[in-house]
Amino acid sequence: MKLLTHNLLSSHVPGLRPGGGFPLRIELGHPSELPPEPSPGYEADEEFLRRLHHVLLEVEVLEGSLQCPDSGRRFPISRGVPNLLLTEDEA
Amino acid sequence: GFEQTAAEEVQEKLGSASRISRDRGKIYFEVPARSLPQVHRLRSVDNLFVVVQEFKDYQFKENKEDALKDLEDLVKKLPWTDPLKVWELNNSLKKKKTKRKKHNLQSPASRGKLSDGGVEGGADQSNTNDQEDCAQNPVAVEPTGGQDTESPQGVMSRNGVEEEEEDNEQSDVKVEAQAGSESGTKAGDSQTGEAEAKVLRFRVTCNRAGDKHSFTSNEAARDFGGAVQEHFQWKADMTNFDVEVLLNIHNNEVVVGIALTEESLHRRNITHFGPTTLRSTLAYGMLRLCDPQPTDIIVDPMCGTGAIPIEGAAEWPYCYHIAGDNNPQAVKRAANNINSLLRKNESKDSSTALGVPLDVVQWDICNLPLRTGSVDIVVTDMPFGKRIGSKRKNWDLYPACLMEMGRICTPGTGRAVLLTQDKKCFAKALSRVGHIWRRAQTVWVNVGGLHAAVYLLRRTSERAEHTGAFW
Numbered sequence: 001m002k003l004l005t006h007n008l009l010s011s012h013v014p015g016l017r018p019g020g021g022f023p024l025r026i027e028l029g030h031p032s033e034l035p036p037e038p039s040p041g042y043e044a045d046e047e048f049l050r051r052l053h054h055v056l057l058e059v060e061v062l063e064g065s066l067q068c069p070d071s072g073r074r075f076p077i078s079r080g081v082p083n084l085l086l087t088e089d090e091a
Numbered sequence: 092g093f094e095q096t097a098a099e100e101v102q103e104k105l106g107s108a109s110r111i112s113r114d115r116g117k118i119y120f121e122v123p124a125r126s127l128p129q130v131h132r133l134r135s136v137d138n139l140f141v142v143v144q145e146f147k148d149y150q151f152k153e154n155k156e157d158a159l160k161d162l163e164d165l166v167k168k169l170p171w172t173d174p175l176k177v178w179e180l181n182n183s184l185k186k187k188k189t190k191r192k193k194h195n196l197q198s199p200a201s202r203g204k205l206s207d208g209g210v211e212g213g214a215d216q217s218n219t220n221d222q223e224d225c226a227q228n229p230v231a232v233e234p235t236g237g238q239d240t241e242s243p244q245g246v247m248s249r250n251g252v253e254e255e256e257e258d259n260e261q262s263d264v265k266v267e268a269q270a271g272s273e274s275g276t277k278a279g280d281s282q283t284g285e286a287e288a289k290v291l292r293f294r295v296t297c298n299r300a301g302d303k304h305s306f307t308s309n310e311a312a313r314d315f316g317g318a319v320q321e322h323f324q325w326k327a328d329m330t331n332f333d334v335e336v337l338l339n340i341h342n343n344e345v346v347v348g349i350a351l352t353e354e355s356l357h358r359r360n361i362t363h364f365g366p367t368t369l370r371s372t373l374a375y376g377m378l379r380l381c382d383p384q385p386t387d388i389i390v391d392p393m394c395g396t397g398a399i400p401i402e403g404a405a406e407w408p409y410c411y412h413i414a415g416d417n418n419p420q421a422v423k424r425a426a427n428n429i430n431s432l433l434r435k436n437e438s439k440d441s442s443t444a445l446g447v448p449l450d451v452v453q454w455d456i457c458n459l460p461l462r463t464g465s466v467d468i469v470v471t472d473m474p475f476g477k478r479i480g481s482k483r484k485n486w487d488l489y490p491a492c493l494m495e496m497g498r499i500c501t502p503g504t505g506r507a508v509l510l511t512q513d514k515k516c517f518a519k520a521l522s523r524v525g526h527i528w529r530r531a532q533t534v535w536v537n538v539g540g541l542h543a544a545v546y547l548l549r550r551t552s553e554r555a556e557h558t559g560a561f562w
Binding site (some may be wrong): 001002004005008009010011014021022052053055058079080081082083084085086091 | 189388411413446447450452460
């Protein structure tokens, strides 16, 4: 799973408050070398853009899980593919 | 069905205008012979042929014997020289790629190369239109000037129709029988220099459409083939041929051509087939229809083996492509196909290495774990009643899908391109979601003998609040 994909994913466990499913917490990541917020003028900062591209498109989570911020429900990531299916009971 | 798309691609990449034949699934255009490598790289076409000659209004004699005799007599009058030079040039291009054995085209389990050739995944059903007599489906190129390979050569390519009945033997068997038995020479020889062989092997493939002809495609192929054999002193061989001659008859339009592709390009990116793997050329056509812009997020929420997102990432690398499915086998195959693509990418060019803008997720189409309004384009092959699922399931599935796809799609600018065979069910589902989706265009296609439709939909400006707002 690439980080850019994670940016689009939201938990769909029923009964969450609006917006409560995002962002999913990645467990088993490693610290990114990026600052928490982009600094002003980041569009021109080539070095920053390279690192951003790398983190968004070239780093993949192979094994781990995504945790719903509201419900705590965990979704596994295995062999690079996150499984966001809900069980029969949950849906 | 995607002739127009193919014509656009040809204009864009080769700078040539195309003529779309009345005979479905073919376009004709002219390019210099030296552009042949680029022609092979077109993504919207399945087969290529060089045109020997085209007759816009050929008058067939009413009597069968006379009509066939005319076709036989035609052979020695045709301008074969230049097209054969193009064929030779094409062979030398093929040799530069990894040499591969001429497969018996009935092996569905064969693995395709990820680079330019694709393996024909088994025989597909032929079109059962009773007016058409289809023995093969090739395409042609039209030569113009009379010089050598420097002169502009025309190219016709074909797409859209999956009647790849590569092993329909009817006309071929007759040609072979007439020329004498050739079975002894089949093995081994085909791999050695085709262009250098003094005696070439050939077969004739005939497509015939129209209700006024007094003969069948088999008969035409047989007699035309006999005349070709006489004229060139080639050997007829239906499986290990060097030259495939095409005789295309559509009412009064007759085209004689020579094949430049031996295997269909259409499975090129897929190494792991699923039960209903979509052709890359069809995937390309669908993607082009929605006009992807750089930075667009493109999602296939029922991706199967991932044919569409994989084609997308290859041709539109400035977009981001996500493949998703609920089925674990499908997800696994899609992930494998993507890994193959990544490995191929790495070995090609290590400097621009890794970032292939493509990812896979396992999810439920009716309850997508995607943020509202976060996706620009949804492109997918909706389950057909006949192959996967059933018509009754489609009845429930289609409206739910359209709703969810509407939610995740950006209001105003978003669009969807959906392929389905279940047109009735789709139309009904669409009528219920008129507040989110508007029909913009429909393309009629033929997928493995099934008549299907590709719908381009535009997302209205109406916003969704959050999950479940539309229900």
